[in-house]
Amino acid sequence: MKTAQHPLVKNYLAAVARETAGLDEERRNELIADLDEHIVVALAKEANPDDQAIRDVLARLGDPRSIAASALGESSAAVSVRRRHTVVPLVLLALAGLATVTAPVAGVVLAIVAAVALWAAPQWQTRDKVIGTAAALLMPVLLALLGFLLGLQIAAGGVAVGEWTIQTVLAVVILPLAVTAVTCVYLVRAGQRSA
Template identity: 50%
Template sequence: MTITEHPLVRSYLSAVTRETAGLSPERRNELLADLEEHIAVALAAEPATSDDQVRTVLARLGDPRTIAATALGEEPPAPQTSQSRTFAIVGLLAATGLLTAFAPPLGIALIGAIWWLWTAPQWRNRDKAIGTAAALVPLLFLVAQWVIPAGTPGLGLGALFIPLTLAVLAFPVAAGVYLLRSAQRPS
């Protein structure tokens, strides 16, 4: 067992992680790596054979709240995301498929939904790209129906039109579910 796997050290680092939730993920990971290094060096210089010796080394490092307060004082807090804003963005993206298909003038909401998605801090760029692509599928399908006449040999959808349309309209809804799940993942 390495020293960072010691239950007291894991507990200490978990406490620091909880207390530094307001830090950016990069800064928090950097702080935790520095603490692990300090703990390893201190325990290597002074071999800890008992839990009391490990507690002594951890006490010298400082209270997790004090460490967090110091780190938070050095960096502005990470942007907080509103759960209602998350639901509004996802709902608007999911509704854009229906709006585009059945009320094209209201499909302009698609532009707003995509802009709002890209300005939201709770998703990674990969998640935003997936949401954008899925929201654009109904619009592209609608444009394809105007461009490719139904009577074109080999390109008409015939009996597949309704099931395919329903599947296309489900893309933004599926992307909404994906975005909700990814917003709930810890960063």
């Protein structure tokens, strides 16, 4: 006897499916398949399972509402963890970009913390994490390099200390912010693809 064809099992699994309507379809189908498999295994121990044996197995599984509440609770907890793991690295990355412009040492510290948080987040692939880390650490390195080159030009007498060209302002202020913004958008999209 195939358990899914028995009316008691059909009604039980249909009740679980109704109660778990809030789950995504893939997770709901997986849950139903797991329950069906559990029922098959439990009834395989019976020589000739009758209606009472099926009722006993279903009773041991639990009420469909309890199963649904547990599954829905696990699903919302996973979503909450996923959101937190998504938001924290992005906020830190954005703060690192801003801090790099105004307080380079704080920017370096925030960039390192953002990279660590990014690698701890489960929803991004290694390639996405490498891109995010490179962007986070590129900004302080880029500013240090620009500062070094500007210092060399000042020392060589090519640029006066108070003379800021539009290219320097663009490079020092806008470039790190643009890199941060583009990286954050990329990571949001990459995180949504893997969710």
